[in-house]
Amino acid sequence: MPGQKKTVSADSSNPLHTLVNLWPYMWPSGRPDLKMRVVWATFFLLISKAVLMLVPYFFKWATDALNGKVDMAGILPTFLLGAVMLVIAYNIARIIQGGLNQLRDALFASVGQYAVRQLAYRTFVHMHQLSLRFHLERKTGGLSRIIERGTKGIETIVRFTILNSVPTVIEFLLTAAIFWWGYGFSYLGVTAFTVWAYIWFTIRASDWRIGIRRAMNDSDTDANTKAIDSLLNFETVKYFGNEEMEARRFDQSMERYERSATQVWTSLGWLNFGQGVIFGLGTTVMLIMSALAVQRGEQTIGDFVFVNAMLLQLAAPLNFIGFVYREIRQGLTDIEQMFDLLEVEAEVKDTPDARELKINAGGVISFKDVHFAYDPERPILKGISFEVGAGKTVAVVGPSGAGKSTLSRLLYRFYDVQSGSIEIDGQDVRDLTQKSLRAAIGMVPQDTVLFNDTIAYNIRYGRPSASEEEVSAAAEVAQVGDFIRALPEGFQTKVGERGLKLSGGEKQRVAIARTILKAPPILILDEATSALDTTTEREIQTALDIVSKNRTTLVIAHRLSTVIGADEIIVLKNGQIAERGKHQALLARNGLYASMWNRQQEATEAEEYLKKVRESDDMGVITRLAPAT
Known part of the structure; x- marks a missing residue:
């Protein structure tokens, strides 16, 4: 293989x-x-x-x-x-x-x-x-x-x-x-x-x-x-x-x-x-x-x-x-x-002289001329270079297949780059122990998978030694505390296989609480709200803003509305950086980012319009016009 x-x-x-x-x-x-x-x-x-x-x-x-x-x-x-x-x-x-x-x-x-x-x-x-x-x-x-x-x-x-x-x-x-x-x-x-x-x-x-x-x-x-x-x-x-x-x-x-x-x-x-x-x-x-x-x-x-x-x-x-x-x-x-x-x-192993990661400059992330391919015949990243400053938020956007999620996998060192380097506070991740590297990074993924155990177990997974009070406090910050207390068994509620007993928004909040408990200096949000509806997305985004405050944050996003406040936005296309800058500057450039923004805005407006029509459709006209099954 x-x-x-x-x-x-x-x-x-x-x-x-x-x-x-x-x-x-x-x-x-x-x-x-x-x-x-x-x-x-x-x-x-x-x-x-x-x-x-x-x-x-x-x-x-x-x-x-x-x-x-x-x-x-x-x-x-x-x-x-x-x-x-x-x-x-x-x-x-x-x-x-x-x-x-x-x-x-x-x-x-x-x-x-x-x-x-x-x-x-x-x-x-x-x-x-x-x-x-x-x-x-x-x-x-x-x-x-x-x-x-x-x-x-x-x-x-x-x-x-x-x-x-x-x-x-x-x-x-x-x-x-x-x-x-x-x-x-x-x-x-x-x-x-x-x-x-x-x-x-x-x-x-x-x-x-x-x-x-x-x-x-x-x-x-x-x-x-x-x-x-x-x-x-x-x-x-x-x-x-x-x-x-x-x-x-x-x-x-x-x-x-x-x-x-x-x-x-x-x-x-x-x-x-x-x-x-x-x-x-x-x-x-x-x-x-x-x-x-x-x-x-x-x-x-x-x-x-x-x-x-x-x-x-x-x-x-x-x-x-x-x-x-x-x-x-x-x-x-x-x-x-x-x-x-x-x-x-293992494809990725610690070197014999690998050392522990030391966060001595706030967790600055540097991608330096990174090239990577899962298959040698199909390059994914071609000379990517950018920096996420300490406590700053940088968002990476782009069409599907542009290589956005690959960046998070490389930062976690699930794979090693073919050429170039990725550094944290000037330390090449290939020279660090994988355990210390991953201990410093928190992840809220798009598809949150929970263990078939209790809510408390899944939140405490971020830090197994955490007390019940710390677990509860993390749930409050993630805005999931009220929901948990309303459950008959509270924090001891079983979430089912892969968390299927919870809704998408509830699973994301549990994942956020888990990351809060881990308290990492570096945070990755990998399309953390792209699978949610607009209303739930707004609620989750509030919790994410709290989590990412004063943390070095790399955001992988599909919905551009979630990254308008980022310190810098990187636009990927075909494995290369096509544009970069703040939200307003990129819109003014009227390039790829502006085109993606306009399409998403049109889709959002259409979605809102249909929602209002359905709410006012007392006679069920839309339902009757739907294709027969």
């Missing part, structure tokens, strides 16, 4: 690379308590496997004791020589082994959850550090689903790597050693070949299923993106009566997900069947070998039972090998996009 870089690293879908990245979370520095949990979990793991190896022996000895063909004196304590006691010991060993496994899992649970929380936190922080361009090019619904699946995939990898992969390897090695020591190389050979064939088939089949799983994830992300986008634009859907169209679009994505998910489960069935065939053949061969040995008198019935019990016992870790490999591969598929997000570098 343009402007975004990825760090050079190994493929995130490489299991070894993933485990290396996850190791600091499984063995976290600064958390000796979690390290001790890992140590104890590993200890109980080893003990449980040792006990597990005794279980088939107790079964073998019990069988031989019942058959009267075993002499275990010197091997077992006297009280365990009876068949009944051996059966009891067999089940006690199973219970102990199961308990140790549960204790191991309980000890490791907090380690796994710590890894999930830390990686989720790292991803969340990283998302906020990425540049504006990245977020403008991505879809929120898709990102949320990627993060959701990624955190689950991380938990899968962390848990199954420690709790299943290591135990499986240990159990196989112990089983192979027992077969070799007690029954000879032929049993070891059949066991090793069966395990090799089982693992080979599992890996090949699982790799084949990864593509199916990836297609399912893509369909899931697409469906989630469409759902969130449609619900966020609920009113627009209603305006145009497109509920059925939205439902069809969502269902098309879910249909693709359904097909992919069906293939995932069908392929899993074939995988399990193939694993069963391989292990069944290996078991059959070894049991035949043992049965023949029993017939020759080389083994007892207990040996035959022992071989079967060991194979059944080996089946569990082998199933876990297949399960763990599938889960890790699927987990890698789930988190590879999340890792891609973590590897995206």
Whole structure:
């Protein structure tokens, strides 16, 4: 994607690379308590496997004791020589082994959850550090689903790597050693070949299923993106009566997900069947070998039972090998996009020697020969130079697409200029920390978006440490105090998703109160009233005049009536300054500004005329003349 870089690293879908990245979370520095949990979990793991190896022996000895063909004196304590006691010991060993496994899992649970929380936190922080361009090019619904699946995939990898992969390897090695020591190389050979064939088939089949799983994830992300986008634009859907169209679009994505998910489960069935065939053949061969040995008198019935019990016992870790490999591969598929997000570098970063912004001259803003383009083939700003004096107000106006809002984004350093510089009190913004720069600037945008929380929370967002009295005082200055007090829940009223429960004017007043609470030395008003009606605009403008008093203020405006009192007006056209000066001087020049002013005045007069006609239209003539729907 343009402007975004990825760090050079190994493929995130490489299991070894993933485990290396996850190791600091499984063995976290600064958390000796979690390290001790890992140590104890590993200890109980080893003990449980040792006990597990005794279980088939107790079964073998019990069988031989019942058959009267075993002499275990010197091997077992006297009280365990009876068949009944051996059966009891067999089940006690199973219970102990199961308990140790549960204790191991309980000890490791907090380690796994710590890894999930830390990686989720790292991803969340990283998302906020990425540049504006990245977020403008991505879809929120898709990102949320990627993060959701990624955190689950991380938990899968962390848990199954420690709790299943290591135990499986240990159990196989112990089983192979027992077969070799007690029954000879032929049993070891059949066991090793069966395990090799089982693992080979599992890996090949699982790799084949990864593509199916990836297609399912893509369909899931697409469906989630469409759902969130449609619900966020609920009113627009209603305006145009497109509920059925939205439902069809969502269902098309879910249909693709359904097909992919069906293939995932069908392929899993074939995988399990193939694993069963391989292990069944290996078991059959070894049991035949043992049965023949029993017939020759080389083994007892207990040996035959022992071989079967060991194979059944080996089946569990082998199933876990297949399960763990599938889960890790699927987990890698789930988190590879999340890792891609973590590897995206921010387009705008602090330099190693970045310093804090110091407002030592009142917050003078200087644009010096600024050139900028979102796309190299389409320049937006071409050599822009102007200054906003300390405590002064400079307005930037011009036709749509002239580059007005780009100025505010550059001042906030959402992007860096291609050439030229932007300075505050003589300090190039590229040499400053982004945090200190943005702390000094307040913004009242055209499209105010509020958090789905209370009015108090949204106002206090300007300064989270503010007291209730300060929040209330900011609301009064923003002329929204009376409105809030009239609400049943006052400042604790929920504003809804993106503030949709409030009108446009009410949202703007809350945004102004938020900026007042922040108390920045520099203020940006980016078309703060252009989306409001004329009456509400006048009321909001009064509040804005109060906020901008004695502050260095850059006004991005569409309606020229809101900037007639500015100390200077900059008129942009095609990314260049076409005119500049005060309101009256620009009108006298009879240029672009005067032309824009006259058109807006004519539109305002027409709007006022129609409003008066409607108010006096008692007979409903205008309504009847409106086009039929």
